[in-house]
Amino acid sequence: MKAVIFDCFGVLVEGSLEPMCEAFFPGDAKALRDVIDLEARASRGEITYEEFLQTCAKWANRDPDELRAFLDNNPRNEPLLDFIATDLKPHYKIGFLSNAADDWTEELFTNEHLALFDDIILSFQHFMSKPDVKIFELAAERLGVETTDCLFIDDVEKYCEGARQAGMKVIQYRDVSQTISAIKKELA
Numbered sequence: 001m002k003a004v005i006f007d008c009f010g011v012l013v014e015g016s017l018e019p020m021c022e023a024f025f026p027g028d029a030k031a032l033r034d035v036i037d038l039e040a041r042a043s044r045g046e047i048t049y050e051e052f053l054q055t056c057a058k059w060a061n062r063d064p065d066e067l068r069a070f071l072d073n074n075p076r077n078e079p080l081l082d083f084i085a086t087d088l089k090p091h092y093k094i095g096f097l098s099n100a101a102d103d104w105t106e107e108l109f110t111n112e113h114l115a116l117f118d119d120i121i122l123s124f125q126h127f128m129s130k131p132d133v134k135i136f137e138l139a140a141e142r143l144g145v146e147t148t149d150c151l152f153i154d155d156v157e158k159y160c161e162g163a164r165q166a167g168m169k170v171i172q173y174r175d176v177s178q179t180i181s182a183i184k185k186e187l188a
Helices: 017-024 030-044 048-058 064-071 078-088 131-141 157-165 177-188
Strands: 003-006 094-098 117-123 150-154 171-172
Touching: 003 078, 017 030, 017 048, 017 064, 017 177, 030 048, 048 064, 048 094, 078 177, 094 131, 131 150, 131 157, 150 157, 150 177, 157 171, 171 177
Parallel strands: 003 094, 003 150, 094 117, 150 171
Antiparallel strands: none
16 A cells, blocks of 8 residues: 545544534435435536535525534644654655545644645545446545555545445444554555
8 A cells, every 4th residue: 555545524523514414414314315316516616616515505594604613623633643643654655535525634633633634635626426436536536546556544434435435445433443453454
């Protein structure tokens, strides 16, 4: 392995989309599907984050700022970031690949954290998103490695499957200790 690529929401920081759906659309399976579909469109750059937020607020009959405040709560996974800094960065290229509808990297991470990443790909900027094989190929290309030389970490199985189809080794994130152990085993 020459590179380790990390998802953002649900891995490097806590995700807030699913908790937002539970809070604002409790028990409404159709609304949940609609919000996830709308978020996917925003992640591909088909609509802006503001359009996503305004539409969700309208569906929830709430003020957009209520949803924004909820979605902006993404505590960092400090133990994982520390592991990246001490154990991975000295030996591997480190990538960041996120389905994102906007660029929040400077709000989510310190400059020291951002310096850990050799490349950052935010899906909306490339008009494609995970699990599209092309975005994994782009991530490897921008790191200067083959997809077969990459280890990808994500919390969502369908995104892990997209990385596998691109030729990457994959670890599905469940919690920080399981993930760090799996990374160590994979890279041993």
